[in-house]
Amino acid sequence: NAGVTQTPKFQVLKTGQSMTLQCAQDMNHNSMYWYRQDPGMGLRLIYYSASEGTTDKGEVPNGYNVSRLNKREFSLRLESAAPSQTSVYFCASSEVGGANQPQHFGDGTRLSIL
Amino acid sequence: GESVGLHLPTLSVQEGDNSIINCAYSNSASDYFIWYKQESGKGPQFIIDIRSNMDKRQGQRVTVLLNKTVKHLSLQIAATQPGDSAVYFCAENRGNFNKFYFGSGTKLNVKP
Numbered sequence: 617n618a619g620v621t622q623t624p625k626f627q628v629l630k631t632g633q634s635m636t637l638q639c640a641q642d643m644n645h646n647s648m649y650w651y652r653q654d655p656g657m658g659l660r661l662i663y664y665s666a667s668e669g670t671t672d673k674g675e676v677p678n679g680y681n682v683s684r685l686n687k688r689e690f691s692l693r694l695e696s697a698a699p700s701q702t703s704v705y706f707c708a709s710s711e712v713g714g715a716n717q718p719q720h721f722g723d724g725t726r727l728s729i730l
Numbered sequence: 731g732e733s734v735g736l737h738l739p740t741l742s743v744q745e746g747d748n749s750i751i752n753c754a755y756s757n758s759a760s761d762y763f764i765w766y767k768q769e770s771g772k773g774p775q776f777i778i779d780i781r782s783n784m785d786k787r788q789g790q791r792v793t794v795l796l797n798k799t800v801k802h803l804s805l806q807i808a809a810t811q812p813g814d815s816a817v818y819f820c821a822e823n824r825g826n827f828n829k830f831y832f833g834s835g836t837k838l839n840v841k842p
Contacts, residue, residue: 620773647828656738658819658832659774666828674829706773710828716762716781719830721773 618642620722622707628728629697637692637725639707647710648690649674649719650682652703659706665690697729738817740837749807751836753820758801760822764830765794765805768817777805777818807838815840 623638641648646667651659651674661674665684679701681693690709694701704726708719743749755763761782766774780787780794780803787794793806803820817837821830 649828656834658821658834659830660832661829664828708773716779716823717828718764718776718779719828720776721766723771723773 620707620709620720622705622722622725624725625723626726628730629694630730631698633697633729635694635697635727637694637705637707637727638689639691639722640689641707641709641720642688643709643711643720644687645709645711645720646687647717648684649708649710650680650690650692651706651708652676652701653706653724654703662692662705699729701727702729703727738835738837740839742839742841743810745810745812745840745842747810749805749810749814749838749840751805751807751818751838753803753805753833753836755801755803755820755822755831755833757822757824757831758798760801760824762823763794763796763803764821764823765792765803766819766821766832767814768819768835770816774819810838810840812840812842814838 620641649664650662663682665671668687704724706724708721710717710719764779765777768774778789791808795804817835819835821832
């Protein structure tokens with residue numbers, strides 16, 4: 617089982633460029649999430665999708681947009697990348713929305729913005 | 731939920747010893763907690779969880795203790811092994827649909 621798959625694994629962008637980070641899960645989970653992790657810090661929630669067709673802001677949504685393409689896929693877009701968005705981005709999924717369910721994570725996309 | 735600093739606290743233990751990793755949380759409304767393990771270059775991996783109506787929960791070689799009075803969570807790892815070397819995070823859910831707040835983590839270093 618692949619679990620949560622993120623692409624690409626690494627990316628370098630120039631300030632002002634745009635990019636979409638892809639995430640797909642094969643566990644038939646309803647809920648999906650995007651986090652960022654900065655050095656020495658915990659994960660911070662950017663956006664989440666409780667179910668197919670819905671998305672909501674997390675702690676740090678500014679500068680990002682998301683699309684829940686279908687039940688399996690949840691993408692994160694940087695429209696105009698800034699150096700402050702250099703980070704490791706993690707996608708996660710969980711089985712049901714609204715209940716206490718642990719989240720399953722991908723291995724991250726390491727993004728550097730010059 | 732802001733994290734602190736660039737340098738993670740580190741716990742160094744000898745192989746075979748027991749490890750205790752601590753986490754303080756800030757919100758008394760938090761009702762669900764998870765411990766995650768994160769190895770270098772990987773995403774967080776679920777270890778064990780506990781709901782606020784419990785004080786203790788045991789898994790395989792791991793125990794989580796919850797003290798709601800002082801808002802403190804701990805992870806105990808028995809007979810620590812080199813493969814346990816990683817960063818460990820606690821995460822709390824404050825009753826708002828699956829919005830978890832993560833601590834900044836503790837690095838566990840197991841010496842052979």
